Amino acid sequence: MRQEQIFGNVVNQVQLIDNEVGKRIYNTRKYLGMSRKELAEYIGITQQQLSKYENGTNRISAGRLLLVSKKLCKNIRYFFNLI
Numbered sequence: 500m501r502q503e504q505i506f507g508n509v510v511n512q513v514q515l516i517d518n519e520v521g522k523r524i525y526n527t528r529k530y531l532g533m534s535r536k537e538l539a540e541y542i543g544i545t546q547q548q549l550s551k552y553e554n555g556t557n558r559i560s561a562g563r564l565l566l567v568s569k570k571l572c573k574n575i576r577y578f579f580n581l582i
Contacts (some may be wrong), residue, residue, distance in 0.1 A: 514555065517555045517558050517559075518554075518555035519555075520555075520564070520579075521552050521553045521554055521555040521559075522553070522555075523578050524552060524553050524559075524567055524571070524578070525553040527571045527577075528553075528571060531571065533570075533571075535549050535550065535553075538567065538570055538571075541570045542563050542566040542567055542570070543563075543566075564578060
């Protein structure tokens with residue numbers, strides 16, 4: 500397998516993980532009846548940035564994910580059960 504193919508597969512896997520983490524943030528936030536504004540303010544970002552995390556467009560940092568997990572009352576492992 501060529502290096503480009505291996506790298507492409509890794510990038511695809513990372514994107515799938517980013518998408519799943521974002522979905523879990525979104526679904527949990529909605530389940531709790533929490534607005535995007537409330538969560539965004541808690542973790543110190545804009546609503547637009549949170550939307551990008553939830554859609555998997557942007558990757559969330561470990562520090563921000565820890566804040567999200569606290570606000571959503573979830574263990575941080577919840578976001579990585581897919582791995």
